[in-house]
Amino acid sequence: MENSAESNSQATPRKERWILGGLVFAILVLVFAALMLLSALSEQGKTTVLVAHSRDVLAQIEHVVEGLSDAENGRRGFVISGQDRYLNHFSNGVERASLALSRLRQLTVGSATRSRDCDELEQLIVKRLSISTNSIVSRQTNALEVTEQTAFIEQGQAAMEPIRQLADRLRNQEATTLETRLATRNKSVRGAGGIAALICLIGIALFSVMLILLARANRQRQLAEESLRRTNLELEERVKRRTEELKVAHDELRHVNDTLERRIRERTQQLETANKELEAFSYSVSHDLRAPLRHIQGYAEMLGRSLNGQLSDKSQHYMKTIIDAGEEMGLLIDELLAFSRLGRAELREQSVNLETIVRDVRRDLELSINHREIAWRLESLHVVVGDPAALRQVMANLIGNAVKYTSKCDKAEISISSSVNADGMVVVSVADNGAGFDMKYADKLFGVFQRLHRPDEFEGTGIGLATVRRVVSRHGGQTWAESKVGAGATFYFTLKPAPNNGN
Amino acid sequence: MENLKRILLVDDSPRDREMAIEALAASNLANGVVALRDGAEALDFLFRRGEFAARRDERPVVVLLDLKMPKVDGLEVLRQIKSDPELKTLPVVIMTSSREEQDVVRSYQLGVNAYVVKPVKFQAFVDAIRQLGIFWAVLNEPPPEARDEDGAARA
Numbered sequence: 172m173e174n175s176a177e178s179n180s181q182a183t184p185r186k187e188r189w190i191l192g193g194l195v196f197a198i199l200v201l202v203f204a205a206l207m208l209l210s211a212l213s214e215q216g217k218t219t220v221l222v223a224h225s226r227d228v229l230a231q232i233e234h235v236v237e238g239l240s241d242a243e244n245g246r247r248g249f250v251i252s253g254q255d256r257y258l259n260h261f262s263n264g265v266e267r268a269s270l271a272l273s274r275l276r277q278l279t280v281g282s283a284t285r286s287r288d289c290d291e292l293e294q295l296i297v298k299r300l301s302i303s304t305n306s307i308v309s310r311q312t313n314a315l316e317v318t319e320q321t322a323f324i325e326q327g328q329a330a331m332e333p334i335r336q337l338a339d340r341l342r343n344q345e346a347t348t349l350e351t352r353l354a355t356r357n358k359s360v361r362g363a364g365g366i367a368a369l370i371c372l373i374g375i376a377l378f379s380v381m382l383i384l385l386a387r388a389n390r391q392r393q394l395a396e397e398s399l400r401r402t403n404l405e406l407e408e409r410v411k412r413r414t415e416e417l418k419v420a421h422d423e424l425r426h427v428n429d430t431l432e433r434r435i436r437e438r439t440q441q442l443e444t445a446n447k448e449l450e451a452f453s454y455s456v457s458h459d460l461r462a463p464l465r466h467i468q469g470y471a472e473m474l475g476r477s478l479n480g481q482l483s484d485k486s487q488h489y490m491k492t493i494i495d496a497g498e499e500m501g502l503l504i505d506e507l508l509a510f511s512r513l514g515r516a517e518l519r520e521q522s523v524n525l526e527t528i529v530r531d532v533r534r535d536l537e538l539s540i541n542h543r544e545i546a547w548r549l550e551s552l553h554v555v556v557g558d559p560a561a562l563r564q565v566m567a568n569l570i571g572n573a574v575k576y577t578s579k580c581d582k583a584e585i586s587i588s589s590s591v592n593a594d595g596m597v598v599v600s601v602a603d604n605g606a607g608f609d610m611k612y613a614d615k616l617f618g619v620f621q622r623l624h625r626p627d628e629f630e631g632t633g634i635g636l637a638t639v640r641r642v643v644s645r646h647g648g649q650t651w652a653e654s655k656v657g658a659g660a661t662f663y664f665t666l667k668p669a670p671n672n673g674n
Numbered sequence: 675m676e677n678l679k680r681i682l683l684v685d686d687s688p689r690d691r692e693m694a695i696e697a698l699a700a701s702n703l704a705n706g707v708v709a710l711r712d713g714a715e716a717l718d719f720l721f722r723r724g725e726f727a728a729r730r731d732e733r734p735v736v737v738l739l740d741l742k743m744p745k746v747d748g749l750e751v752l753r754q755i756k757s758d759p760e761l762k763t764l765p766v767v768i769m770t771s772s773r774e775e776q777d778v779v780r781s782y783q784l785g786v787n788a789y790v791v792k793p794v795k796f797q798a799f800v801d802a803i804r805q806l807g808i809f810w811a812v813l814n815e816p817p818p819e820a821r822d823e824d825g826a827a828r829a
Contacts, residue, residue: 458771458772461771461794462687462690462771464794465690465693465771465792465794465796465799466687466689466690466693468794468795468796469689469693469696469796469799470689470693471796472796472797473693473696473796494796497794498794498795501794501795504794505794
């Protein structure tokens with residue numbers, strides 16, 4: 172079914188054109204036939220008129236003859252009886268004949284021969300009637316004898332004879348004409364009938380063809396609808412399947428997402444735990460190391476005291492070394508403890524005035540400065556947000572370093588300033604013109620226990636800058652430094668500015 | 675009646691005890707030192723029970739108390755001392771290597787009289803001990819002790 176519909180639809184353009192052509196042709200034929208029918212009908216009308224005409228002529232001829240006959244009867248009756256009644260018959264007859272004759276003249280007015288025939292007829296009638304009127308007049312005068320009557324009758328009959336002959340002739344002529352005309356009319360009737368039949372046939376054929384085309388178009392439409400419906404169902408089916416696939420994929424994705432998130436949480440938790448453990452460990456270690464250290468120091472000193480005066484210079488030197496080493500260790504442990512405490516402690520968040528801190532730190536450092544000449548360049552510092560104690564540690568370490576590493580300068584210069592960068596953070600800088608460091612080792616600068624100078628150059632534990640970095644990074648800032656060996660160093664760190672600069 | 679100003683030293687570390695006694699000796703305060711090894715002994719001593727049930731002498735003028743001790747730790751000893759009606763006037767000085775804020779806070783909440791962190795440097799330690807000893811055993815007027823009918827010290 173589908174194939175024929177397809178082939179139909181494929182063949183349709185060409186076939187359709189043929190069908191269309193055929194239909195147009197049929198309609199043209201119909202129109203032509205209709206026109207032909209019209210002309211045939213009008214022909215038929217004309218011949219019908221002619222037939223009626225002929226019939227009328229024939230009738231009038233009869234009327235003439237009959238009128239004359241009536242007149243003759245009346246005349247005879249009058250001649251015989253002398254009653255006026257019979258005169259009326261006579262005049263009625265005469266009137267009838269003359270009426271018929273004049274009508275005949277009207278009917279034959281177109282034909283010359285016919286008109287002549289009418290004239291002839293008229294003459295003959297006149298002659299005949301004059302005989303009749305003669306006899307009537309005679310009778311009116313007096314009754315007629317039989318022989319006289321017979322003479323009139325014979326005269327009359329003799330005069331009537333050419334009339335009858337002429338009437339016969341005319342009758343025959345007209346009858347022939349009538350026959351021909353009838354034949355013509357019948358033929359044209361038959362022709363019209365044929366054309367009508369043809370028109371009907373063509374009409375029926377046309378109608379049938381249209382019905383067939385309609386039926387076919389309908390069927391094609393149904394097929395198309397059917398195929399459309401099927402395609403629709405197919406599409407819906409596919410859409411449903413696709414939606415399900417998507418749903419499955421989506422669920423999988425969400426599942427993967429959840430798994431990832433869970434793992435991230437777990438990992439973060441693990442890291443946090445590890446971090447805490449490390450902090451606790453480093454704290455407890457540093458804490459527990461102090462006691463034995465104290466003992467080492469204490470007993471070394473007690474030993475020294477108990478051996479007072481008995482020690483050689485070398486032994487004293489060894490003793491001192493033990494004690495100094497112990498002190499160093501104590502310092503390291505203290506700094507490590509402080510460092511790890513910073514990692515564990517909660518940081519406060521409040522407005523911090525750096526200028527106040529700088530002033531306090533300078534005062535605390537006076538002892539180590541020891542009246543050395545230092546040129547301080549202190550600019551007005553922005554107010555920042557942070558933990559005051561922790562930030563104090565930062566400034567103490569940085570300024571302490573600046574003081575320490577300019578200890579070998581003649582004219583030490585230390586500058587402290589602050590600015591605001593493109594991201595809106597406050598950048599604080601502490602610069603000195605002291606020993607400086609090699610930028611090659613810059614990435615070690617902020618490492619724990621990392622030092623870029625030997626202990627005999629400058630003392631220190633190497634934890635000051637690590638503390639600075641740790642505090643600043645817990646405040647959400649950055650730390651970095653620039654330097655040139657022998658030309659000083661500048662240390663930078665960033666902090667969040669206080670809103671409205673310190674309300 | 676003895677006028678010996680006793681100092682009770684409680685520390686679980688023998689070295690710390692020895693160093694403290696040395697430091698006190700350097701300040702001539704070593705005579706009245708009683709050195710105990712943990713909180714349980716300290717409490718037995720102070721409440722005159724257990725092995726110290728027969729103690730008749732006066733109570734110490736100050737207790738130098740370490741915090742981290744086994745069995746009964748320093749804070750527990752402190753608590754018991756300060757919640758006893760007769761012993762609560764006894765001066766207690768915590769001497770510990772811990773600078774932990776919560777230890778300080780809790781000690782003061784329990785009513786400690788002083789909190790001293792043992793200096794690592796020996797000289798500083800000696801100085802601290804001397805200062806403490808001189809203050810509590812010499813300068814400070816100790817709280818009077820309650821006595822029973824026959825003049826024996828009660829607590």
